[in-house]
């Protein structure tokens with residue numbers, strides 16, 4: 001089978017631009033045999049490869065990626081490792097679902113805490129928690145109040161912050177109220193992804209800049225790259241949205257592009273005017289109309305806004321320039337005291353969702369397992385999905401596999417062009433009907 005749509009690095013990732021230069025691992029040359037092959041070196045693939053390496057110390061595990069570690073979506077996100085569902089439901093069944101998600105997410109966060117500490121991964125890993133903020137009184141009533149109610153039902157600690165107190169913590173009076181939860185982590189995601197890639201067990205080999213252009217599964221898996229190939233009896237698919245190119249989850253993955261920007265660091269004088277010392281992270285009450293923001297350890301502001309349907313998985317520099325202008329306008333409106341602070345980096349990344357928010361986890365064929373479709377919460381979901389896919393493929397009876405399977409499977413979507421019409425009009429409606437949260 002020929003792989004038609006390949007990932008492409010447009011070299012705009014702002015997070016990796018803040019890090020020291022890294023020499024990527026060699027690309028695949030020649031024909032290689034391994035016991036296991038993992039396709040994709042994002043959170044899911046790196047977690048799967050690490051766990052396979054740990055479970056089978058005498059076997060050879062290979063990870064392949066089209067690009068360099070940290071330049072993919074895993075290295076381009078907003079850097080939140082999230083431990084709570086964004087919007088908790090109120091029925092007993094939904095609360096039970098929330099408990100399962102939290103068990104999985106905390107398993108992933110514990111694992112990442114441990115890896116960052118053990119290997120000294122330089123990624124600004126911090127326990128600053130996060131604010132979930134509403135702009136309008138309507139957002140407070142429709143989202144924050146029910147969220148507070150459900151957190152109470154779940155027995156989760158939180159703090160309600162509003163008005164002047166919130167303005168003082170964020171350095172912006174744009175928001176009416178927020179719920180602060182202490183459990184998540186913040187990081188430079190490119191630093192984390194690089195660190196995970198560079199500290200794999202010694203029986204795991206990562207090949208970077210090795211796009212898979214051909215795939216077959218006859219008497220074992222064969223993955224063909226431009227200058228070599230890999231044969232392995234067993235594979236874990238961790239190419240997220242690109243897994244449909246391999247014939248998996250066809251018509252079940254919705255391809256989206258999301259954008260982030262980082263300002264230049266604030267000067268000493270600007271920091272005095274800003275008046276906030278502690279780094280913070282904030283997710284919006286409405287994911288379409290609102291913006292995700294952070295104040296980073298190195299005194300930059302992150303803006304993450306815009307989620308568009310993008311089945312081609314390409315976004316050109318002209319489109320990116322208009323995103324940057326939009327992000328600058330959003331920044332200026334929220335931080336009028338920081339006039340003159342400009343955006344230094346703007347980038348895009350490709351994510352995928354399923355219609356029913358279920359992950360693409362489990363066994364696909366007798367010798368292929370998957371950990372894809374993180375529904376845009378990939379730091380934790382990719383980490384637990386990848387780890388548990390390796391456990392499952394190795395025949396281990398891990399207690400969390402049943403929690404994972406209870407999240408369901410991606411449901412089928414209508415074919416294109418009906419899908420395109422449906423998604424575009426739904427997104428436009430979400431933006432319009434939640435404009436009070438902009």
Ligand SMILES: Cc1cc2nc3c(=O)[nH]c(=O)nc-3n(C[C@H](O)[C@H](O)[C@H](O)COP(=O)(O)OP(=O)(O)OC[C@H]3O[C@@H](n4cnc5c(N)ncnc54)[C@H](O)[C@@H]3O)c2cc1C
Nearest residue numbers: 040042043044066072073074077078080212349377378379
């Ligand atoms: C702007 C933005 C902000 C976000 N913010 C957050 C956030 O704060 N927190 C959070 O949890 N999530 C966030 N996300 C989502 C998160 O980044 C993704 O869910 C996560 O990266 C998915 O991880 P993954 O390992 O499944 O896939 P990816 O990181 O996409 O990795 C898949 C890998 O497969 C490789 N691949 C695909 N096809 C081939 C091929 N043919 N040959 C070889 N290699 C191939 C790709 O190169 C890629 O490296 C954000 C995403 C974006 C874009």
